Amino acid sequence: MPKLKIEDLEKIREQVKRTTALREGSGFRAKVNVHMGTCGIAAGARTIMNAFIKELETRDVHDVLLTNSGCAGLCSQEPMVTIEIAGQAPVKYVNLTEKKAQEIFEKHVLGGTIVKEYALGIGSEKTDY
Amino acid sequence: MAEKAKDKTYRLHLMVCAGTGCVSNHSYEIKEALEKEIKKHGLENEVTVVPTGCNGFCERGPILVVQPGNIFYQQLAVKDVPHLVEEHFLKGRLVSKFMYTPPEEKKPVPVLNDIPFFKKQVLIALRNRGLIDPEKIDESIARDGYKALVKALTEMTPDKIITEITLSGLRGRGGAGFPTGLKWQLVRNAASSNGGGKYIVCNGDEGDPGAFMDRSILEADPHAVIEGMVIGAKAIGATAGFVYVRNEYPLAVQRLSIALDQARDYGLLGSDILGTGFDFDIQIKRGAGAFVCGEETALMASIEGRLGEPRPRPPYPAQSGLWGKPTCINNVETWANVPMIINRGAKWYAGIGTETSKGTKVFSLVGKINNTGLVEVPMGISLREIIYDIGGGIPGGKAFKAVQTGGPSGGCIPREKIDLPIDYESLTEAGSMMGSGGMVIMDQDTCMVDIARYFLSFTHEESCGKCTPCREGTKAMLDILTRITAGKGTEEDIGLLQDLALSIKDSALCGLGKTAPNPVLTTLRYFRDEYEAHIRTKKCPAHVCRQLNIYTINPETCVKVGRGCDVCRRNCASDAITGQKNEAHVIDRAKCIKCGVCFDVCNFGAVKVD
Structure with a gap:
């Protein structure tokens, strides 16, 4: 391996920090919560989860926390996600597909505009993160 | 990949x-x-x-x-x-x-973070605890590893580095608490004879019973230690360094070796570090586990390939150390603190702790305590906070009796001093010492004479034998203590112990001997009544010294509660117990060898010890 210069060291730091920062649990601007109860998984929540992981990776986004939780109580409308932008009320999206998930990520998570046609409602439970 | x-x-x-x-x-x-x-x-x-x-x-x-x-x-x-x-x-x-x-x-x-054990801790030396894979240098770098090194190599002169360390108030974490900045200054100022060259040494020969701070740091964050050493090397002008670590720490040796290889691959060790023109490399020296090799002159002798025996000081290592060159020896934890001080500044570091003891200290909390483990706390925290808030108190609701700090060189601090703030001075004043950070908690069932005897047997065993006061003196003290715990002590023994202890303290060659009497002196100071009980009434108040115990069976409890269950008789090794089922059992004191098995096996509390 070629010896590092100071700039190289900084580069490694920045690069690795992006993937390890979530261990320190702060600095997240938004939270994407995929509901992964048995109902959610049966309805395809895993595909939705993978779609979000892919979005984070390809767009190199590191300030969004991707997490999962159990059944949200509306099993007939799974797969569902809850999007929480820091300082705003959480939004629940229902009946998702991979495509819808991508659209929600781009418009709501990154763009800040709620995709009303897929949304169930605004408000409801709030979580700390 | x-x-x-x-x-x-x-x-x-x-x-x-x-x-x-x-x-x-x-x-x-x-x-x-x-x-x-x-x-x-x-x-x-x-x-x-x-x-x-x-x-x-x-x-x-x-x-x-x-x-x-x-x-x-x-x-x-x-x-x-x-x-x-x-x-x-x-x-x-x-x-x-x-x-x-x-x-x-x-x-x-x-x-x-909501668990009480973690709440009061302040992490500096253990800053990467649980956050990185110690075998991946990149993860260390992502947590600002080697950032301080860049600063030290590009923005700071050696004098500036030393000033920063001096102002931070950092003192040696190996136990004695010598100001680190001053040590570095002395090594920097020392003229190197015959061809120049100075050395850096990391003392990882952790040997105190119950202490595992240094091992954990080397295992968890080896790059913190390496980075600290390179910064130290730049400050004092060294080109080579050694980490002396005992071979009984295989995981620490392994992770440190991996870390050194990775740092070398990246050009963070070796020649022309990060293209700045500075050269420095580190070798591991594995110790064979002699306690005395934690003493700096013995450690250096061991690195040189000689028998690990101490020599008189002066000359101090700062003047004449490894192969006669000026050498800077600091403990693992001290080195791990250095990058943080360079990164965040002396003022930040000096803002933590007490007037004379700055920063944090890592302790290994062991013994009769609920939360055994490794903790890092700001200097000045009280023993009570460590034992009860972090340590979760004593198991089984028993009473706290004493805490032993500083290993075999330290002393026992009694319950009355539980609000003592932890810093170098107050521990020394209490007759103990900071030591490398072992903290052994004792409860009401601990016999303080027996504890003193245990530590003396340790130091006697580990004495290298070079100087008479330590070699013969620890043996003489151990003999007296053994005699007392066997119920054969006399009134003169206490005075004799005290005299021996004080003269060994004054005359032994190295730190091992000079501090070996501390456990005896502190237990005499705080628990004299226990010595007196052993000698005068031939009783061990904690019932630890079994030769002084008298076992009897309460016939009423034995029959009414235990229905003469007969378990004690069947377990008695010397056939000293007689009795049949549903009848009261009796111990024949002439046959009893005082092993205590009947006491341990009785489920009904019928066996009494006095």
């Missing part, structure tokens, strides 16, 4: 403790089981498992911390893994049965 790992985004990082304590509790098997189960559920692109250094809460190992969220799972077994993976990592439901519940509470505490 390393490149790929750098870019890969996972939604969950499972931080599995891979410190020696958890490893011996099968944490590597748990790691494998987790990986297998994760794969089974097709989660391998979402969830990653990261082995880390010691988490600190060793009592509760094996430990798994889930990030993000800082969810603390404890005492895991391989059989728990499938449930945990399916529930939490697949379905997102936290599994409360694997969480920690503090003794006085009913509900488990899911988040690590």
Whole structure:
């Protein structure tokens, strides 16, 4: 391996920090919560989860926390996600597909505009993160 | 592959403790089981498992911390893994049965930071605890590893580095508390004879019974130590360094070797470090486990390949150390503090702690304490806070009796001094010392004479034999203590012990001998009544010294409660117990060898000890 210069060291730091920062649990601007109860998984929540992981990776986004939780109580409308932008009320999206998930990520998570046609409602439970 | 790992985004990082304590509790098997189960559920692109250094809460190992969220799972077994993976990592439901519940509470505490054990801790030397894989230099770099090195090599002169360390107030964490900045200045100023050259040494010869701070730091964050040493080398003008670590620490040696190789590959060690023109490299020297080799002159002799025996000082290592060259020796924890001081500044560091003792100290908390483990606390914290708030108090609701700090060189601090603030001066004043940070908690069932005898047997065993006061003096003290614990002590013994202790303290060659009498002196000072009981009434108040115990069976309890269960008779090794089922049993004192088995096996409290 070629010896590092100071700039190289900084580069490694920045690069690795992006993937390890979530261990320190702060600095997240938004939270994407995929509901992964048995109902959610049966309805395809895993595909939705993978779609979000892919979005984070390809767009190199590191300030969004991707997490999962159990059944949200509306099993007939799974797969569902809850999007929480820091300082705003959480939004629940229902009946998702991979495509819808991508659209929600781009418009709501990154763009800040709620995709009303897929949304169930605004408000409801709030979580700390 | 390393490149790929750098870019890969996972939604969950499972931080599995891979410190020696958890490893011996099968944490590597748990790691494998987790990986297998994760794969089974097709989660391998979402969830990653990261082995880390010691988490600190060793009592509760094996430990798994889930990030993000800082969810603390404890005492895991391989059989728990499938449930945990399916529930939490697949379905997102936290599994409360694997969480920690503090003794006085009913509900488990899911988040690590909310657990009392972790709440009062301040992490400087252990800053990367549970956050990095110690075998991956990149993860250390991501946590600002080698950032201070860049600063020291490019923006600071050696004098500026030394000034910063001096102003920080950092003192040697090996025990004696010599000001680190001053030591560096002395080595820097020392003229190097015959051809120049100076050395840096990291003392990792941790030998105190019950102490494991240095081992944990080397295992958990070897790059912190390496970085500190390179900064020190720049400050004093050294070109070579040694880490002296005992061979009984295989994991520490292994992780340090990996770290050194990685640092060398990256050009953070070797010639022309980071293209700045500075040259420095580090070798590992493995010690064979002689306690005396923790003493700096013996340690240097051992590195040179000679017998590990101390020599008189002066000359101090700063003037004439390894191969006669000026040498700067600091302890593992001291080196691990250095990068943080350079990064965040002397003022920040000096803002933590007390007037004379700055920063934090790592302690290994062992003995009769609920939360055994590794803790880092600000200087000035009270013993009470460490024992009760962090340590969770004494098991079984028993009374706290004393705390032994500083290992065999330290002393026992009694309950009356529980509000003592922890710093170098107050511990010394109490007759003990900071030491490297071992903290052994004792409860009401501990005999202080027996403890003194134990420590003396340790120092006697470990005495290198070079100087008479230590070689013969520790033997003489041990003989007296053994005599007292066997009920054969006389009134003169206390005075004799005191005289011996004081003269050994004054005349021994090195730190080992000079401090060996401390356990005797402090127990005499605070627990003289226990010595007197052993000598005058031939009784051991804690019933530890079995030769002084008299065992009897209460006939009423034996028959009415135990129905003459006969267990004691069947277990008696010397056939000293007679009696039949449903009848009261009796011990024949002439035959009794005082092994105490009857006391231990009686389920009805019928056997009494006096």
